Amino acid sequence: MTRSETAARFAASAGARDGAAVPGPAFRDWWEGRPRSGAFEVTRIPFRELDRWDFDRDSGDLGHESGRFFTVEGLRVDDGAGTVRTQPIINQPEVGILGILVKEFDGVLHCLMQAKFEPGNLNVRQLSPTVQATRSNYTRVHQGNPTPYVEYFHGPARGRVLVDVLQSEQGAWFWRKSNRNIVVEATGEVPENEDFCWLTLHQLRRLLLTDNLVNMDARTVLACMPLARPQEAAQTSTDPFVRALLRSYDAVDDAPEARNTLGEVISWLTDARARCEHTTQLVPLSDITGWTRSDDAISDDSREVFQIIAARVRAGNREVREWTQPLLAPWQQGLAVFVTRAIDGVLHVLVRATPEPGLPGAIEIGPTVQRRSTADTRAADPFAETALTDDPARIRSDVVLSEEGGRFHHAQTRYRVIEAGPDVPLETPDGYCWVTVGQLMDLVRHSHYLTIEARTLLACLHALW
Template sequence: MSRTHTRRPDRRGPVSTGEFWEWWGERLRDGGFLVERIPFDGLESWSFDPATGNLGHASGRFFTVEGLQVREGAREAWSQPVIHQPEIGVLGILVKEFDGVLHFLMQAKMEPGNVNTLQLSPTVQATRSNYTQVHQGAGTKYLDRFVGPGRGQVLVDVLQSEQGAWFWRKRNRNMVVLATDDVPLEEDFCWVSPAQIRELTLRDNIVNMDARTVLSCMPFALPDEAEVQGGGTFRDALVRSYQYRSEEGGGGALHTPGEILSWFNEAKTRIDWTARLVPMNDVGGWTRDGWEIADAAAENFRIIAVRVEAGTREVAGWTQPLLHPRGEGRAVFLARAVDGVVHLLVRARPEYGLMDQVEMAPTVHLHPGQGLGDVPEPMVREALLAGGSTTRYDQVLSEEGGRFHHALTRYQVVEVGEDFPLDVPPQFCWMTVRQLTDLLRHGHYLNIEARSLLTCLYGLW
């Protein structure tokens, strides 16, 4: 496939917003992108194991589609397909200071499952199979900045989970690395400022899921008290929420870190189920034909196959399976100002595919096909009805486009009033933004939807 090269000559450092969109349009035009659905027998190097029914690659790498079985005591509760990708990939953002401001080296990356093809991704977004070149394609650009002896100063390095409903114990290495030398700029990459990142999170389907999870772990410069104007607005209360964590109670936070960890551990002890991988042939209620694996009720996701062409990727063309949700999900943090400090209502949420079974999640997380009637708590459900609250953030964002096909989630931050109780059921806890971001120095605390929403919050101050 031929490819037109239209490198801008002045993109070695910061760019204006107009220049960014000019570069973005060039990358979209020059990509030569094509994604088409194909039958399973059109997959190349992928096949169903005749003994297990699992769908895997001939190399034994990348990922497999297997069965997940959930048991309550001695009884099987239900089962479903799940993506099993045991290797740990790298999601890394390279940062560099320009005129005293850290900028992020971001990539315009095509993923076959993206609803709009191209989205803004980390500098490096690669599975181990990809960056060890199992696909026999080109090497991963800038990988040496994150692994090996020549890498830069590491600011963030933490293993974080991904969707526990669709992955089996999936983790990626979230990294931020500081460059102090000159960085040669490849054509699919651009330096982006924090202010531009905040602006881009206010647009649908631009900042991809992998960028959102790394950015949530990024130690942004915290707002100081001088940025609080008058003290009465939601923004002022949000700025204070970035400041307060409260080691001993008071000081703006409802709970101390010790109280939060005790609440979280208590939630884990309430788990009374187990989950395990099983052969796809043992998954009940799901059928396979030549085009998809689907549940009999047609209410859940499907597994499909696609053929891909992309002139900007390490391999120009390939085929693969994708998980295709039916409809749009929803993830909502309820927010309430308490003594002038925004608190988020955090849920301890079990998910069957999580390594640690439970992680901290938004107040509400609805999978595609679910609605407000599936929210069990009346006080939460009523807060989301029109007229009962103020929506501060509301954008539709894509989930991981390398494994999911057109997986969209409506992300919201909804402010509730003083009539919403501070005394909440045991699965919930009020926390400041600072308390949540402090936990991101460690893995297995905040789930992927919570991390996405924390990144989106940056756009509100």
């Protein structure tokens, strides 16, 4: 099956108004009924109550006695211009699986999604991929129950692979972390599980517009799915923004409708990476400065960035019923914005070459405007005013979504898509570039081009037609 054929099948699912397997009302009943296998309770605890986790006597690093899962270490960042800072960072070298199983019902692809409870989620329960597991989890280092459906993504082939790509995660909080984003089409019968539900891409697109419902791991896999221009929407929409958005799906590679060719976009990013003078180095956690460790937290002295805390978790529907772990807890809500503009009738997205100390390649393509917190202000950010507009005619999407609840505590980001006009010039400042939606989808086929925030915003763009 060719990529264009796969993209057409996903587009058909994205246009299917209701699910054959689980219609909209049935989904709401299913969602409100989760879980049926016990409560989920998260309690903050002092570090001394962590079970099988401890601070290393020499380095001060916080890790698990098995040497698996992850460690909290120190990071030294030199910006190349004379500023050096340090911070804690999560080092999780294992490549995890973020997998969505798909299957046809009545000729339409459906995605098998999970009602998953995670300790860091503000609302605890969110809609997750079929499998969301670290290698330590799916190889059962925790000695718990097997991960449901992992056999479709690990080991002997159980279906047809439609998407398979390594992608980064938050480079400000993770050290060179990558997960395998994979979509597999089941070719036989799939066993039922009451905590899982089959949904079309259309249903998922609508759910993406709800605060804190579709989790980060589901969003990144959804963004990696190829998607053809939806023909029905293209023929029926009268909204100029939507029509420009749909034309943008076709503006790929070297299409004349694109302001920059794909080769020029890649060269722009490569040049930014080559010129980057930032250097990073892991250091002992005990060597970082500007941070204070207490009985129950490692906090930045400004109380503006994040803290490392500890939690006890009791879960009735997870592979392990009770455990303790560290969590990274941001002090404030983040912000990520795509500023868009129609150029010759084709929607373009203004993206930024975004440096983050923990990214595998130092720089990836990120949102027009991105802030980890209100403390992360860039006085020279030329698009902050546009990104923060309160003009309802310009706000195409505005939703608050959670970041990864297995490692981060109540980490939320406000994701916005803004429609700009001629007030945003076509000539871009250094570090910015206009790209089409089709070009973004071409880039996300490959590893380490788009940040996790850019991938979430790409998924949000797919929800706007």
